[in-house]
Amino acid sequence: xxxxxxxxxxxxxxxxxxxxxxxxxxxxxxxxxxxxxxxxxxxxxxxxxxxxxxxxxxxxxxxxxxxxxxxxxxxxxxxxxxxxxxxxxxxxxxxxxxxxxxxxxxxxxxxxxxxxxxxxxxxxxxx
Amino acid sequence: xxxxxxxxxxxxxxxxxxxxxxxxxxxxxxxxxxxxxxxxxxxxxxxxxxxxxxxxxxxxxxxxxxxxxxxxxxxxxxxxxxxxxxxxxxxxxxxxxxxxxxxxxxxxxxxxxxxxxxxxxxxxxxxxxxxxxxxxxxxxxx
Numbered sequence: 001x002x003x004x005x006x007x008x009x010x011x012x013x014x015x016x017x018x019x020x021x022x023x024x025x026x027x028x029x030x031x032x033x034x035x036x037x038x039x040x041x042x043x044x045x046x047x048x049x050x051x052x053x054x055x056x057x058x059x060x061x062x063x064x065x066x067x068x069x070x071x072x073x074x075x076x077x078x079x080x081x082x083x084x085x086x087x088x089x090x091x092x093x094x095x096x097x098x099x100x101x102x103x104x105x106x107x108x109x110x111x112x113x114x115x116x117x118x119x120x121x122x123x124x125x126x127x
Numbered sequence: 128x129x130x131x132x133x134x135x136x137x138x139x140x141x142x143x144x145x146x147x148x149x150x151x152x153x154x155x156x157x158x159x160x161x162x163x164x165x166x167x168x169x170x171x172x173x174x175x176x177x178x179x180x181x182x183x184x185x186x187x188x189x190x191x192x193x194x195x196x197x198x199x200x201x202x203x204x205x206x207x208x209x210x211x212x213x214x215x216x217x218x219x220x221x222x223x224x225x226x227x228x229x230x231x232x233x234x235x236x237x238x239x240x241x242x243x244x245x246x247x248x249x250x251x252x253x254x255x256x257x258x259x260x261x262x263x264x265x266x267x268x269x
Contacts, residue, residue, distance in 0.1 A: 030163035031194045038207040041197035046165040072214035078207045
């Protein structure tokens with residue numbers, strides 16, 4: 001059972017993610033893109049995945065029953081090779097609807113003091 | 128896409144239907160995306176595991192479908208730097224049987240225009256079934 005009191009809880013990643021040209025190129029090639037200077041628009045999911053999962057697990061999320069409900073990216077700018085990204089994930093909302101639980105986690109991706117991108121991930125825990 | 132005198136001409140008009148593009152997804156695509164995107168959930172690679180959790184077969188990562196929608200919008204926008212927002216619901220899975228290229232068709236219509244940006248409503252279909260819901264992107268015109 002997910003902790004309903006987790007709304008507002010936040011976690012800053014303990015390490016920074018260093019963006020490499022190789023990781024941008026690998027992601028771009030996997031989706032058939034040739035533009036490899038700017039990161040593809042959904043590239044940063046690979047950076048936020050770990051930190052947001054850690055926060056959700058700390059608050060009792062049961063992954064065996066989770067489906068990805070929706071996803072949003074607000075990109076103030078693309079990421080580039082050399083960027084050092086710090087993630088801060090926050091449980092933004094939780095509700096129980098018709099036996100399912102719906103959790104939204106927001107992740108802010110900072111490069112030094114600059115807020116480069118923000119993501120929202122909504123997960124549905126099936127009852 | 129039309130090019131006139133080297134400058135890219137793009138129709139920016141409410142209701143304009145951007146031409147559709149088709150993307151092929153097969154098992155190799157899923158492995159490549161899993162490695163590049165860091166999501167090794169076995170339901171996207173292992174048929175037995177996918178079926179054990181009630182899926183008809185291996186399914187594509189929802190984030191792969193969304194990444195392809197992002198790619199489609201980027202192509203129209205001219206650069207990933209112009210795509211300031213993209214959002215989507217994952218309504219239906221893209222089922223990827225072994226040995227088959229599954230075709231994902233993505234299109235979009237301009238549903239809001241301002242001096243600074245346009246909003247696109249994206250449709251992603253696989254075998255006539257819409258796999259993304261409420262999919263939208265914002266493209267900066269600046």
